[in-house]
Amino acid sequence: xxxxxxxxxxxxxxxxxxxxxxxxxxxxxxxxxxxxxxxxxxxxxxxxxxxxxxxxxxxxxxxxxxxxxxxxxxxxxxxxxxxxxxxxxxxxxxxxxxxxxxxxxxxxxxxxxxxxxxxxxxxxxxxxxxxxxxxxxxxxxxxxxxxxxxxxxxxxxxxxxxxxxxxxxxxxxxxxxxxxxxxxxxxxxxxxxxxxxxxxxxxxx
Ligand SMILES: [Cu+2]
Numbered sequence: 001x002x003x004x005x006x007x008x009x010x011x012x013x014x015x016x017x018x019x020x021x022x023x024x025x026x027x028x029x030x031x032x033x034x035x036x037x038x039x040x041x042x043x044x045x046x047x048x049x050x051x052x053x054x055x056x057x058x059x060x061x062x063x064x065x066x067x068x069x070x071x072x073x074x075x076x077x078x079x080x081x082x083x084x085x086x087x088x089x090x091x092x093x094x095x096x097x098x099x100x101x102x103x104x105x106x107x108x109x110x111x112x113x114x115x116x117x118x119x120x121x122x123x124x125x126x127x128x129x130x131x132x133x134x135x136x137x138x139x140x141x142x143x144x145x146x147x148x149x150x151x152x153x154x155x156x157x158x159x160x161x162x163x164x165x166x167x168x169x170x171x172x173x174x175x176x177x178x179x180x181x182x183x184x185x186x187x188x189x190x191x192x193x194x195x196x197x198x199x200x201x202x203x204x205x
Pocket of ligand 1: 069093094095130136180
């Protein structure tokens with residue numbers, strides 16, 4: 001985009017804002033890098049309004065598969081209240097459990113898709129495993145905000161439909177110094193799209 005196009009886009013977005021508050025939402029693009037400046041994939045980024053005012057929750061559903069003795073995806077992020085189904089795509093049984101205080105559960109030895117999803121009703125980190133296959137590990141981050149994303153292979157997380165406001169931007173990655181650690185910084189968004197950069201100090205793989 002040229003400078004003129006950017007200016008025009010900001011102007012149009014600003015004009016829309018005068019007409020309807022909802023039109024003020026924009027996209028926040030977050031670049032996550034490590035201490036060496038390398039892009040970090042599979043980081044979770046979420047934005048919480050500094051005011052603490054969140055929209056009424058609209059919890060949805062999510063899926064974490066088990067494929068070839070692995071959880072897919074390995075990292076997930078959902079809004080508090082989300083019902084997560086845990087289909088077993090292997091032709092042998094898994095026994096999925098978590099001892100995490102955020103959600104303690106066990107889905108006993110099963111094939112196919114369990115009848116009942118697991119509802120994650122508290123925010124926090126959930127570490128899941130399988131009682132049969134010790135190498136199976138998945139992380140699920142449960143967050144109180146609808147504005148979250150995971151970084152792609154280029155270390156970029158894109159949060160869409162983010163109303164213009166001041167936010168606490170929290171970033172989590174499984175290789176931070178402790179599992180419950182996160183990096184928090186402030187970011188202000190406007191009617192135009194905005195960008196942020198987050199640097200994480202990660203343990204070696
Ligand atoms: Cu298993």
